[in-house]
Amino acid sequence: MNADTSSASLANTNAVGRVGMSPRVTELDGGRTLVIREALPEDAGALLRYLEAVSGESDFLTFGPGEFELTQAQEEVHLRRVREALDQLYIIGTIDAAIVALLSFTPGHRARVRHSGEFAISVGQSYWGRGVGGLMLDALLEWARAVGTVRKIALRVRTDNLRGIALYRRKGFVTEGTLRGEICVRGEYFDLLYMGLQL
Numbered sequence: 417m418n419a420d421t422s423s424a425s426l427a428n429t430n431a432v433g434r435v436g437m438s439p440r441v442t443e444l445d446g447g448r449t450l451v452i453r454e455a456l457p458e459d460a461g462a463l464l465r466y467l468e469a470v471s472g473e474s475d476f477l478t479f480g481p482g483e484f485e486l487t488q489a490q491e492e493v494h495l496r497r498v499r500e501a502l503d504q505l506y507i508i509g510t511i512d513a514a515i516v517a518l519l520s521f522t523p524g525h526r527a528r529v530r531h532s533g534e535f536a537i538s539v540g541q542s543y544w545g546r547g548v549g550g551l552m553l554d555a556l557l558e559w560a561r562a563v564g565t566v567r568k569i570a571l572r573v574r575t576d577n578l579r580g581i582a583l584y585r586r587k588g589f590v591t592e593g594t595l596r597g598e599i600c601v602r603g604e605y606f607d608l609l610y611m612g613l614q615l
């Protein structure tokens with residue numbers, strides 16, 4: 417069982433009304449301390465190195481080694497824009513200041529679809545199955561409820577990603593449909609589940 421040692425409330429609101437996320441500190445089983453916080457522009461370099469590392473650890477991501485294709489300057493601009501947006505979130509999990517997890521949430525662009533968005537998540541392989549993904553999702557859901565305008569959160573997951581699907585179901589996501597042959601990894605086509613959670 418992980419013990420949440422954070423004392424501050426998770427969500428905070430800045431002068432322009434943006435609901436941010438206060439850092440959340442959790443003691444993992446085995447004594448490592450996980451800090452979940454919003455990513456900053458100065459994290460761009462470390463984030464790109466993290467993404468390159470995880471791209472080689474899992475075939476369940478939408479990119480493989482060398483395919484993420486953002487420069488550090490572009491990633492910095494992206495992170496700055498997320499921090500200015502009222503309803504976008506980009507959070508990282510760190511252990512001993514090293515990035516071990518990432519979750520980003522982006523809502524629809526126009527008014528009619530802005531209440532709904534998709535997230536992407538990854539955890540470094542050495543921390544799979546230790547509750548880190550669950551804690552990242554808890555942070556997303558708590559933030560989204562505090563924002564108030566986010567009414568639906570969705571994701572796409574490969575039908576053979578049993579660990580991911582188990583996690584999303586446990587957090588209340590339900591399967592809304594199957595996207596046939598949606599992802600191609602080294603010439604092999606895979607189906608994706610579309611899963612959603614109404615807030």
Ligand SMILES: CC(C)(COP(=O)(O)OP(=O)(O)OC[C@H]1O[C@@H](n2cnc3c(N)ncnc32)[C@H](O)[C@@H]1OP(=O)(O)O)[C@@H](O)C(=O)NCCC(=O)NCCS
Binds near residue numbers: 547551
């Ligand atoms: C999917 C991922 C984000 C989950 O994060 P995580 O930190 O490993 O997940 P957690 O430890 O919080 O929870 C995983 C759950 O799956 C369960 N699980 C693990 N392996 C499983 C398996 N083979 N079959 C079914 N359930 C499994 C765990 O028991 C746990 O559930 P529990 O807490 O009820 O016991 C992470 O493993 C990852 O990044 N994988 C590679 C990339 C990826 O798949 N990204 C998501 C794409 S949609």
